[in-house]
Amino acid sequence: MVHFDPYDHATHDDPYPIYRELRDKAPVYYSETYKLWVLSRYDDCSRAVRDFKSFCNKYGVAIDEAKEQMPTVLTVDPPDHTRLRHLIAGMFTPDAVKPLEDSVRVMARELLAPHLESGRMDVIGDFAARLPMAIICRLLGFQREDEDKLRHWTDLVVQRDEAATEMPQHAITATLALYEYFEKDMAERARHPVKDDLVAHLMASEKEGKLSHAEVLGYLYILSIAGNETTTKLIGNMTYQLNKNRSELDLLLKDRSLLPSAVEETMRYDGPTQLMGRSLARDVEFHGQTLKAGDRAILLFMSANRDDRHYADPDRYDIRRNPRDHLGFGGGLHACLGAALARLEAKVAMEEILDAMPDFAVDEGGLSRMHSPSVRGYTHVPVQFTPSARAAHPSEGGRLA
Amino acid sequence: MPKVSYIEASGVQHIVDVGEQLSLMEGAVLNDVEGIVGLCGGICSCATCHCYIDDEWAAKLPTPSEGELTMLERAYDRRPNSRLGCQIAVTEMLDGLVVRLPAHQSND
Ligand code: HEM
Ligand code: FES
Numbered sequence: 301m302v303h304f305d306p307y308d309h310a311t312h313d314d315p316y317p318i319y320r321e322l323r324d325k326a327p328v329y330y331s332e333t334y335k336l337w338v339l340s341r342y343d344d345c346s347r348a349v350r351d352f353k354s355f356c357n358k359y360g361v362a363i364d365e366a367k368e369q370m371p372t373v374l375t376v377d378p379p380d381h382t383r384l385r386h387l388i389a390g391m392f393t394p395d396a397v398k399p400l401e402d403s404v405r406v407m408a409r410e411l412l413a414p415h416l417e418s419g420r421m422d423v424i425g426d427f428a429a430r431l432p433m434a435i436i437c438r439l440l441g442f443q444r445e446d447e448d449k450l451r452h453w454t455d456l457v458v459q460r461d462e463a464a465t466e467m468p469q470h471a472i473t474a475t476l477a478l479y480e481y482f483e484k485d486m487a488e489r490a491r492h493p494v495k496d497d498l499v500a501h502l503m504a505s506e507k508e509g510k511l512s513h514a515e516v517l518g519y520l521y522i523l524s525i526a527g528n529e530t531t532t533k534l535i536g537n538m539t540y541q542l543n544k545n546r547s548e549l550d551l552l553l554k555d556r557s558l559l560p561s562a563v564e565e566t567m568r569y570d571g572p573t574q575l576m577g578r579s580l581a582r583d584v585e586f587h588g589q590t591l592k593a594g595d596r597a598i599l600l601f602m603s604a605n606r607d608d609r610h611y612a613d614p615d616r617y618d619i620r621r622n623p624r625d626h627l628g629f630g631g632g633l634h635a636c637l638g639a640a641l642a643r644l645e646a647k648v649a650m651e652e653i654l655d656a657m658p659d660f661a662v663d664e665g666g667l668s669r670m671h672s673p674s675v676r677g678y679t680h681v682p683v684q685f686t687p688s689a690r691a692a693h694p695s696e697g698g699r700l701a
Numbered sequence: 702m703p704k705v706s707y708i709e710a711s712g713v714q715h716i717v718d719v720g721e722q723l724s725l726m727e728g729a730v731l732n733d734v735e736g737i738v739g740l741c742g743g744i745c746s747c748a749t750c751h752c753y754i755d756d757e758w759a760a761k762l763p764t765p766s767e768g769e770l771t772m773l774e775r776a777y778d779r780r781p782n783s784r785l786g787c788q789i790a791v792t793e794m795l796d797g798l799v800v801r802l803p804a805h806q807s808n809d
Contacts, residue, residue, distance in 0.1 A: 394768050640744055
């Protein structure tokens with residue numbers, strides 16, 4: 301009998317054998333412990349994300365029950381979802397996020413510079429944990445000195461130490477702290493309406509009656525949370541996979557134009573978001589079994605990405621594959637809004653790592669993993685490399701493209 | 702509400718009301734038009750909302766951005782009148798628009 305527990309620590313170490321068993325032997329698995337269905341094949345997950353009329357988001361997408369939530373784009377269904385997403389979707393296309401590339405690069409260099417002379421650093425703690433929040437702050441116009449505080453709160457919101465049926469107290473407290481911060485920031489902006497950015501746009505839309513105040517808060521909340529830990533883990537997972545697959549790393553060092561494809565393959569092969577939850581709005585049938593209206597289900601995106609019914613040789617990490625149809629960012633109406641930004645950040649982050657420390661080696665003994673049912677990745681990825689004689693000042697020279 | 706006519710490669714035609722300012726991709730997906738996938742949710746990153754616009758309508762649409770043209774390179778069976786549905790907002794001016802769909806999207 302297949303047994304799958306998304307909270308099991310051993311499963312977090314290597315979920316892929318269990319994912320394969322689920323796909324092959326129990327494609328419509330039911331977890332008695334958590335009272336939910338588990339879909340694991342590519343075609344089934346892809347059908348489910350497209351069928352938003354059956355698989356709805358409005359009762360939440362986490363396995364545990366969320367608390368103190370404002371309505372967010374992630375937790376509403378059409379037509380509200382369409383209204384909310386539409387407001388800012390145009391700010392998240394690849395063209396629209398491209399102007400952030402220089403900021404990402406400057407910040408990446410600033411973070412790497414202090415470590416170059418020592419020849420060692422923690423890719424997560426010193427770098428990847430900091431970069432995404434810095435960019436989100438830039439995107440939302442928050443003060444740089446608030447970054448650490450905001451990162452602390454957003455980390456607490458997603459941190460889960462053990463299996464829980466509802467959101468733990470530390471996450472609720474941090475959620476409320478974030479709302480308070482957003483309220484203060486908006487009050488401040490209302491006094492000096494100078495900035496022309498995403499938040500200003502949301503505030504103006506609220507005035508025009510296009511969304512409620514709660515929905516504005518919900519937007520700031522989801523934008524602060526959704527792209528933080530996930531992007532951190534993507535950079536960590538990519539560093540780990542390139543270290544483990546040296547021939548792929550060599551390819552990349554020889555031909556940097558493979559970077560976007562390598563990011564895509566990392567998202568497919570070892571993407572951070574393992575799964576997303578849905579609730580059934582009506583009965584649906586999969587492989588002869590009926591999921592009933594009111595049931596909960598999870599879609600195992602990372603299992604779908606390893607399905608040999610969809611990808612040839614799925615357990616091979618092949619940076620030339622460029623699999624743009626993977627489900628690492630979900631798919632359909634709720635597909636990751638920040639995907640183009642995440643791709644940009646990961647590309648620039650890796651480019652800067654490869655430039656600064658082309659001979660990096662991961663110290664595998666120092667790796668440690670975080671434990672969460674939905675996000676998989678490292679909390680520490682220590683690397684060693686040949687020290688550079690002098691750490692260049694981030695704003696000096698280099699390939700500021 | 703503007704009416705849009707989506708014609709699947711099989712010839713099946715769907716005439717649906719599309720809310721003003723929704724994209725052609727959303728108009729299709731919200732109305733169960735199978736031939737459009739919309740994998741990336743409309744951020745111009747997947748080319749699975751690929752469609753063909755009849756000549757008489759093409760001129761009424763804003764010209765495609767650089768990003769749309771780049772993404773169209775991935776579309777299955779691209780033609781001179783190819784567009785990405787998620788990058789076209791439906792307005793009253795487009796009432797009666799005819800959109801033809803390819804036999805496949807690039808992910809199926
Ligand atoms: C590697 C990094 C990232 C990963 C793996 C990731 C993953 C995902 C996934 C799987 C979903 C779909 C949720 C569902 O189907 O229920 C999603 C949604 C979302 N993501 Fe991301 N994400 C990343 C980065 C970002 C960034 C950088 C931002 C923004 C700054 C962001 C903002 C959002 C938002 C707002 C949604 C909800 C969209 C909606 O419901 O319409 N994400 N993300
Ligand atoms: S929906 Fe992805 S490019 Fe249009």
